[in-house]
Amino acid sequence: xxxxxxxxxxxxxxxxxxxxxxxxxxxxxxxxxxxxxxxxxxxxxxxxxxxxxxxxxxxxxxxxxxxxxxxxxxxxxxxxxxxxxxxxxxxxxxxxxxxxxxxxxxxxxxxxxxxxxxxxxxxxx
Numbered sequence: 013x014x015x016x017x018x019x020x021x022x023x024x025x026x027x028x029x030x031x032x033x034x035x036x037x038x039x040x041x042x043x044x045x046x047x048x049x050x051x052x053x054x055x056x057x058x059x060x061x062x063x064x065x066x067x068x069x070x071x072x073x074x075x076x077x078x079x080x081x082x083x084x085x086x087x088x089x090x091x092x093x094x095x096x097x098x099x100x101x102x103x104x105x106x107x108x109x110x111x112x113x114x115x116x117x118x119x120x121x122x123x124x125x126x127x128x129x130x131x132x133x134x135x136x137x
Contacts, residue, residue: 015048017088018062024083024101027075035069042085045077 022039047055047064054065063078082101087094 015052017044017046018084019044019086020079020084024080026078031075
């Protein structure tokens with residue numbers, strides 16, 4: 013098992029439970045998490061997220077951290093950067109736009125698959 017660190021954009025990270033405001037305010041735009049010890053042992057990976065448990069601040073406030081994989085900008089082993097990621101995760105708005113665009117396209121295809129509708133559209137031109 014090899015401890016590692018990740019640098020990631022805070023705006024994409026979720027904390028459960030949510031961190032107190034005084035702790036969140038200490039983060040910059042990009043934050044470095046060191047995954048070692050219990051934090052490393054609690055880490056899990058699925059198709060889209062890296063999750064782990066961590067303690068924050070002097071009171072060691074416990075929270076489960078979920079980081080979208082595409083929000084991880086760099087992965088370090090020791091002081092050595094192993095991975096550099098230039099991709100960005102899609103925002104919820106971008107996902108909604110993509111879904112809306114796909115549903116619009118599907119609706120038009122369904123409409124045009126009916127021969128009667130094709131005739132009506134040709135007559136309109």
